Amino acid sequence: MRHSQRLTFQIVGPLPCRTAQPGGSADKNLPTSDFSFTFAPMNQNQHTDTATDERFMRMALAEAAEALAQDEVPIGAVVVADGMVVGRGHNLTETLRDVTAHAEMQAITAAAASIGGKYLDACTLYVTVEPCIMCAGAIGWSQMGRIVYGAPDPKRGFQTYAPRAFHPRASVTQGILEEECAQLMRDFFRRKR
Numbered sequence: 001m002r003h004s005q006r007l008t009f010q011i012v013g014p015l016p017c018r019t020a021q022p023g024g025s026a027d028k029n030l031p032t033s034d035f036s037f038t039f040a041p042m043n044q045n046q047h048t049d050t051a052t053d054e055r056f057m058r059m060a061l062a063e064a065a066e067a068l069a070q071d072e073v074p075i076g077a078v079v080v081a082d083g084m085v086v087g088r089g090h091n092l093t094e095t096l097r098d099v100t101a102h103a104e105m106q107a108i109t110a111a112a113a114s115i116g117g118k119y120l121d122a123c124t125l126y127v128t129v130e131p132c133i134m135c136a137g138a139i140g141w142s143q144m145g146r147i148v149y150g151a152p153d154p155k156r157g158f159q160t161y162a163p164r165a166f167h168p169r170a171s172v173t174q175g176i177l178e179e180e181c182a183q184l185m186r187d188f189f190r191r192k193r
């Protein structure tokens with residue numbers, strides 16, 4: 001499958017908003033096996049509004065630029081709920097000397113704190129580079145409703161190793177501002193050589 005193409009997998013219908021009920025029964029929120037998968041044409045889903053996706057991806061790119069300024073691998077992420085950014089983060093593995101301090105992990109933790117609940121099924125994660133398997137696992141645990149990423153990462157990305165890591169109802173869009181996201185990474189690693 002060519003990565004330069006924008007691919008959208010999506011499920012019809014809004015995901016139920018469970019994030020606004022902190023303290024609710026966790027068991028009820030676990031994935032069940034009776035999901036009905038109905039695939040919708042792209043234009044029937046507001047989530048596929050490319051201009052909106054690009055706007056939030058630019059915010060993720062701004063986070064990536066902050067990482068770059070700190071000599072970190074330039075990856076940034078924002079979490080959006082109801083058109084508002086509820087969490088943001090960039091890679092901080094060098095600064096924190098912590099291999100788990102990826103952009104997505106920072107943004108998920110921040111979003112859960114600002115929403116007041118651990119499940120992010122009503123949220124969209126924008127991240128400049130395809131999540132790794134660690135982050136894909138965290139994204140799955142958070143039940144993130146939608147994931148939008150810019151550049152593919154064939155070496156470390158989850159698609160190669162754990163393509164089913166996300167919540168079964170999550171939708172995925174790739175290739176938003178792909179060139180800009182990838183260019184930032186190329187510039188960084190070229191400078192390192």
Ligand SMILES: [Zn+2]
Pocket residue numbers: 102103104131132133134135136
């Ligand atoms: Zn990661």
